Amino acid sequence: MMQNEKVAIVTGAGGTLCSEMARALAKNGVKVALLGRDIGKLKIVEEEINSSGGISLAISTDVTDQASVENAQGIILEKLGVFSILINGAGGNQTEAITTINEFDPKELDNNDPNFRGFFNLDMNRFMDVIKTNSMGSITPCFVFGKTMAKNGGGSIINIASMSSFRALSRVAAYAFAKSGMVSFTQWLGAYLAPANIRVNAIAPGFFLNDRSRKLLTTSDGGYTERGASIMRLSPMKKFGEAQQLIGTMNYLLDDVASGFVTGVTISVDGGFLANGGI
Template identity: 30%
Template sequence: MFDLSGKGAIVTGSTRGIGRAIAEALITQGARVVISSENADDTARVSAELGMPGLTCDVTDAAALEALVETTTGEFGGLDIVVCNAGITGKPGTFADIDMADYARVLAINLTSQVELCNLALPHIAARGGGSAILMSSLSGLRGNGRINAYALSKAGVAQLARNLAIEWGPRNVRVNAISPGFIATELSGPLLADEAFMTRRMAMTPLRRPGTPEEIAGAAVFLASPAGAFMTGQNLVVDGGTLITDGS
């Protein structure tokens, strides 16, 4: 049910954190994965460590996205899975005080790049008889927040993008779903993990009383990419330890 042997995949932002965990999990299940990030050194290092092709890719560069898809299809003879994981948080703050240049960059990386990559990748997936696209959304796109502005807005857009693309591509057997992680223990969340007051408050709002791990998000991605998730499309799979459903008591 979870076998991905012979499948070709792209995972953007796959040199660390959730992206790397997803790439490793897909490889464990038999897939071949092109590793990519905007950092050439990181991409080369992780590519060598995982024994997979790597390609530097700035997801805001349409030509770089096109090269990523062309390289993958050339390397693997086709494409079956695309995971749009690359993203940034941007500057925290209210919309009233927002830096519009930062806002534009967050939307470009977190949302527009996913539209462009899917437009390039999904025809190749359809040509193989079908497959899976997984878009990285966030719990922040499902709740109001006074400090997470452009990021939350972009992630809400990603979940809607998954629904729209699922309708558009479903007749060609291409499934499109989103994953919305909650608070995950990664290198980027290190400062928050070290903030005792924040962690006490946030874990009290999480029924499982702990942060998630990148591997737990990767497990959800494997499910969505594999035959186990073959009848699932247009969904936003929330992996958050129960934070969304609790009243904090």
């Protein structure tokens, strides 16, 4: 896939998965704008790309805030030029929005222990934060950058969905709520923007390890936690994904020849997780 002279925007580019996507784009000659809140993490990726001969620019951005995204857009247009690729990878979860139990326990009705969280003693402010980050954190960039792409004749948008887009995974209600909506939004926007020559698709990664999930799913001796072992039981390929294994799907969705008739779809890269009924 040759993308010479193209410019891409990658949000959440300091993270494990999207930093790999950004590096892969740069290796194909794409100039990459790296967006996210943590400028320190973005600068690490920027240095890796630029020292390897690529072109990238790190911009601290709150992707849920329209003014912040518009500010980033001005910098991108000035420094890198007209863009035609948007990858919405910003997202994540918060501990205070995740239950520590899988089903209702009467103890949650009168319990202020922060280490014991049922649905009824979650912090609803943090719950809403997770929903906002994982919904408006992609919708706002689509709104701002998509408008410019439409003015410039088209492009391609990739949203990042999740296994929780398709299954109500235990403990992560806020995250699942937002990510399931991202599949629907991808379908809606793909249909809506087709006349603007903008294809909108999504990738739903299975279980990939990053700093946060490694602590939740693995043990220090190389084994699995209870939750990690449950995932392995439901994963036919019996392993976690590696970030590089998303690149082929990304390249396919960005290729206007190979996927030129594809829009509004979500492709799972999950080691067979969704194919397994669990029986």
